[in-house]
Amino acid sequence: xxxxxxxxxxxxxxxxxxxxxxxxxxxxxxxxxxxxxxxxxxxxxxxxxxxxxxxxxxxxxxxxxxxxxxxxxxxxxxxxxxxxxxxxxxxxxxxxxxxxxxxxxxxxxxxxxx
Numbered sequence: 001x002x003x004x005x006x007x008x009x010x011x012x013x014x015x016x017x018x019x020x021x022x023x024x025x026x027x028x029x030x031x032x033x034x035x036x037x038x039x040x041x042x043x044x045x046x047x048x049x050x051x052x053x054x055x056x057x058x059x060x061x062x063x064x065x066x067x068x069x070x071x072x073x074x075x076x077x078x079x080x081x082x083x084x085x086x087x088x089x090x091x092x093x094x095x096x097x098x099x100x101x102x103x104x105x106x107x108x109x110x111x112x113x114x
Contacts, residue, residue, distance in 0.1 A: 025107070028107045029107055031101070032106070039094070059114040060112045061111055077090060
């Protein structure tokens with residue numbers, strides 16, 4: 001009987017913790033989506049058909065890792081050369097973006113999966 005209470009308590013704690021983590025992730029994704037809008041990223045990129053179709057980001061979360069996404073945002077010229085991308089005009093780096101906003105933007109972009 002005592003073991004089942006311990007087990008149920010552990011399961012409850014795990015569920016609460018995962019719910020809190022999910023809420024944090026949802027808030028981070030929402031913040032990243034807002035950063036995407038505020039920085040006017042849809043001028044050059046699109047998500048779900050909204051924005052510039054020449055730079056569709058649909059499925060980007062399946063194609064590159066979070067680290068690669070961050071590299072694209074910080075060093076787009078280097079990453080474009082590495083990928084052989086020739087799109088004009090070249091993407092500008094977001095180096096002036098606060099670290100928390102950059103992290104949120106990367107988190108949002110990683111949710112864009114097909």
